[in-house]
Amino acid sequence: MQGDSVTGPATGAAPLKRDSLQQQIYDRVFDGLVSGSYLPGQVLSTRGMAQELGVSAMPVREALTRLTAEGALELTSSRTLRVRVLTPEDFDEITAIRVNLEGMAGERAAQQVTEPDLDRVRTLHAELTTAAQGVETDRYLAANAAFHDGIYRAAQWPLLLSMIRRLWLTVGPAIRNSVPDHQHMATSMGYHDDALQALAARNAAGLRAAIVGDIETAAQGIRARLAEPPETPRPRTG
Numbered sequence: 001m002q003g004d005s006v007t008g009p010a011t012g013a014a015p016l017k018r019d020s021l022q023q024q025i026y027d028r029v030f031d032g033l034v035s036g037s038y039l040p041g042q043v044l045s046t047r048g049m050a051q052e053l054g055v056s057a058m059p060v061r062e063a064l065t066r067l068t069a070e071g072a073l074e075l076t077s078s079r080t081l082r083v084r085v086l087t088p089e090d091f092d093e094i095t096a097i098r099v100n101l102e103g104m105a106g107e108r109a110a111q112q113v114t115e116p117d118l119d120r121v122r123t124l125h126a127e128l129t130t131a132a133q134g135v136e137t138d139r140y141l142a143a144n145a146a147f148h149d150g151i152y153r154a155a156q157w158p159l160l161l162s163m164i165r166r167l168w169l170t171v172g173p174a175i176r177n178s179v180p181d182h183q184h185m186a187t188s189m190g191y192h193d194d195a196l197q198a199l200a201a202r203n204a205a206g207l208r209a210a211i212v213g214d215i216e217t218a219a220q221g222i223r224a225r226l227a228e229p230p231e232t233p234r235p236r237t238g
Helices: 018-033 045-055 057-069 088-110 116-135 137-153 156-175 184-201 204-226
Strands: 071-074 081-083
Touching: 018 057, 045 057, 057 071, 057 204, 081 088, 081 137, 088 137, 088 184, 088 204, 116 137, 116 184, 137 156, 137 184, 137 204, 184 204
Parallel strands: none
Antiparallel strands: 071 081
């Protein structure tokens, strides 16, 4: 069923539909967390986000409550919601789990990938390459998340995919906070190139190795940043 559209005042995004506002708001914030649009410690204002999207506070509150239950947001002592701040130990645990689950998804994807899957991943890889060459951080992070997701979708195991997405939901802001530079992107692209080649060759071991190498190499810089003294997060109202 099609619902009436609701246009936010200055979002620049597609209009929302009234029949699934909570889910659409959830999806937008979810994607923003995964791709690093939000930084660790940023406060999310229900009222501010509702005003930005041109909706009532209720669906926004429901979406943020759901993300809090999933561990992406946390309630502070002042009763405000903020993006979860990971400790180095939190990150170590998430990284260890990611290595196993994403490595498994890579092996499975190499065995199950179809030509349409491969075409989609090639397109995502091209976007990622362009972003890396231009050192466009925001574009790169969004393309990086989409590229990995495209590979894991090819595994055709929905439960595994949902588990991986849940981990990315938690770690995305920490990845963004490390502010990948040209060298980081160039190193990571080497693993991405290997991953695409292995997927096309249906090389399960090679794809797992590329994914694990990418995660573990990037994790070194991210963890080092997490171990630094915390900065005061920039304010956010939406």
